[in-house]
Amino acid sequence: MIEQIRNQARQLLENGEVDVVIGYAEGSDPTRTTPVFVRKPEDVDRLIYDARCINSLPLYLNKRHEYTKKGWKKTGIIGKGCDIRAITQLIAENQLRRDEVYILGVPCEGVVSHFEKWDGSLHDGNRASKCTDCDVMIPLDTDFFPGEKPEVDRSGPYKVTSPKVANLMGMENDQRFAFWRDDFDRCFKCYACREVCPHCSCNVCITDETTPSWIDPAAHKKGVFSWHLTRAMHLVGRCTGCGECTRACPMDIQVDLFNQRMKEIVQENYGYKSGYSLEEKHPLITYKVDDREDFIK
Amino acid sequence: MGKKIERHAFEPKIMAFVCKWCTYSGADLAGTSRMDYSPNVRMVRLPCSGRIDPQFMIKAFEQGADGVVVSGCHPGDCHYNEGNYYARRRNTAFRELMDFNGIDIERIEFSWISAAEAIKWTEVIDNFTDKVRELGPHAQYSDDVVDPYAEFLVQKDRETA
Numbered sequence: 001m002i003e004q005i006r007n008q009a010r011q012l013l014e015n016g017e018v019d020v021v022i023g024y025a026e027g028s029d030p031t032r033t034t035p036v037f038v039r040k041p042e043d044v045d046r047l048i049y050d051a052r053c054i055n056s057l058p059l060y061l062n063k064r065h066e067y068t069k070k071g072w073k074k075t076g077i078i079g080k081g082c083d084i085r086a087i088t089q090l091i092a093e094n095q096l097r098r099d100e101v102y103i104l105g106v107p108c109e110g111v112v113s114h115f116e117k118w119d120g121s122l123h124d125g126n127r128a129s130k131c132t133d134c135d136v137m138i139p140l141d142t143d144f145f146p147g148e149k150p151e152v153d154r155s156g157p158y159k160v161t162s163p164k165v166a167n168l169m170g171m172e173n174d175q176r177f178a179f180w181r182d183d184f185d186r187c188f189k190c191y192a193c194r195e196v197c198p199h200c201s202c203n204v205c206i207t208d209e210t211t212p213s214w215i216d217p218a219a220h221k222k223g224v225f226s227w228h229l230t231r232a233m234h235l236v237g238r239c240t241g242c243g244e245c246t247r248a249c250p251m252d253i254q255v256d257l258f259n260q261r262m263k264e265i266v267q268e269n270y271g272y273k274s275g276y277s278l279e280e281k282h283p284l285i286t287y288k289v290d291d292r293e294d295f296i297k
Numbered sequence: 298m299g300k301k302i303e304r305h306a307f308e309p310k311i312m313a314f315v316c317k318w319c320t321y322s323g324a325d326l327a328g329t330s331r332m333d334y335s336p337n338v339r340m341v342r343l344p345c346s347g348r349i350d351p352q353f354m355i356k357a358f359e360q361g362a363d364g365v366v367v368s369g370c371h372p373g374d375c376h377y378n379e380g381n382y383y384a385r386r387r388n389t390a391f392r393e394l395m396d397f398n399g400i401d402i403e404r405i406e407f408s409w410i411s412a413a414e415a416i417k418w419t420e421v422i423d424n425f426t427d428k429v430r431e432l433g434p435h436a437q438y439s440d441d442v443v444d445p446y447a448e449f450l451v452q453k454d455r456e457t458a
Contacts, residue, residue: 168397177399206352214352215359222359229398233351236390258397265393270386284390287382289372292389297408297421 004146005078005104006044012076013041018102021076022060024053031118035060037067049078051122054111056242058086058198061096075101080108081136085240085275086198088141092278093238095201105142105149110134114247129162130243140276154276158267160260161241168257181221184228186251189219193231193245193255199238206230232258237266237282240275309363309429311422313340314349315410316369318376322412327419334419335426338366345369347380351391354405364404364429366421371409381409403432 009021025036025046033052037060038044057077060067079087084103090096110131112118117126135154139145160166168176191207194200207215207227215230216223232255239259246256266272269292270283315321321342327334343349346369354365367388375381392402406425410418 173396173399173401175399176397180398214356225398226355226359229355229394230352232394233355233391236394258394261397262390262394265390269389284383284386287379287386289382291382291385293372293385295389295392295402295407296385297406 001146002049006047008104008144009076010041010044018074018076019072022057023047023078024049032115049106051111052118056083056086056198056244058083058090061090062198062201063095064201076104077101078104078106080106081139082242084139084141085136086242088278089240089275103142105139105145108137128243130241132161133159158263158273160264162257162260165257165261183253184224187224187253192248196244196248199235232262235259236262237272237284238274239263305430307430309337309426311338311364311426312357312362313338313366314343314353315340316346317342317344319370319412320368320410323410323414323418327415330415332415332419334422337426338422345377345380346384349384363435364425366406366425368408368410371411
């Protein structure tokens with residue numbers, strides 16, 4: 001499978017169809033992989049793909065990063081299903097044009113949740129929670145796919161993959177608050193969850209603004225709650241569920257539970273699934289006259 | 298003849314983010330008509346309920362508000378045609394988010410109040426103030442955070458008293 005991808009990438013680079021291919025290569029130790037930017041056809045053999053390839057590469061297509069300003073006209077990118085969902089969402093939000101990117105899709109059988117948990121194989125003990133019940137193991141929108149692409153039914157609603165969301169919703173308010181307070185107690189505001197997110201696209205993040213300072217920059221309870229609420233609110237209807245925020249968190253806070261819950265809400269109220277359509281607008285920038293208003297007095 | 302003033306041990310701080318065309322005018326009408334309503338509310342006038350960023354509400358809670366009121370024109374009456382529809386969707390999501398975080402969503406009130414509904418405005422504020430007074434201070438964020446400046450002010454008050 002990876003040989004076909006390499007051949008295609010080599011061909012694209014030789015013909016000058018793409019300026020760079022973003023993919024995965026062997027990392028610093030056997031459990032790790034690292035994102036790699038291949039610009040010469042002879043380097044194509046560095047590309048690999050297996051269950052350790054957990055980084056979300058569409059991050060590098062986001063305009064917030066400088067990569068898109070390097071004069072690359074067309075970027076080739078190796079994407080597993082969930083990454084291609086993120087690319088689709090970027091295109092739907094006008095962050096990217098479809099003809100700026102060449103998507104090399106890979107069939108995916110799930111990835112590990114953290115590099116440290118890799119022990120040579122993928123099993124239930126180390127599989128990422130997003131990979132249970134995934135309907136894009138055969139990716140949706142690709143320019144190149146090794147082998148035949150079978151038809152997959154993706155019309156089903158979004159399902160929350162982490163059992164913790166239902167557990168939390170079963171609790172009383174105070175218990176839920178206590179859960180988050182204990183979790184957020186560890187947060188020291190490194191903003192790793194922001195830095196890995198393919199959809200955080202503000203040029204100046206609201207936490208970095210100082211006039212006025214919207215979110216208390218100190219890592220005490222007020223500031224931490226404000227930051228996580230703001231982050232989750234900005235991603236309502238846009239998050240494609242790559243789960244990178246939770247993986248990147250050095251303090252092991254499950255910040256993607258917020259995103260999963262909000263995806264569920266958006267699905268229930270507006271029937272919208274992010275990352276499946278290039279045209280459909282995300283739910284908070286559009287409206288219907290007969291939207292739900294049972295909470296309004 | 299005004300209402301009889303009752304004294305309470307706890308007076309909630311309530312922030313109201315209101316639309317300039319409907320709710321603010323409604324509150325203005327309540328004022329010019331000499332209607333009584335709870336003085337606990339602090340209003341911020343915004344051009345439209347669509348301008349009310351959930352960030353404002355997060356900030357209000359962070360700064361110690363006990364309750365937040367969001368109000369704008371009735372659906373179909375928006376001065377900018379569609380701002381309140383966006384506000385409605387945004388607040389649906391925001392309330393669910395606050396709920397998931399474990400913050401009591403009884404502390405957030407959303408209401409449509411037109412420029413003629415001065416009576417509705419006084420009722421909404423009075424009822425909401427009573428409700429928040431029963432819920433008590435919003436201490437979830439701040440129970441272990443000490444603001445040195447506030448401490449200093451309290452100290453100073455004690456010394457001068």
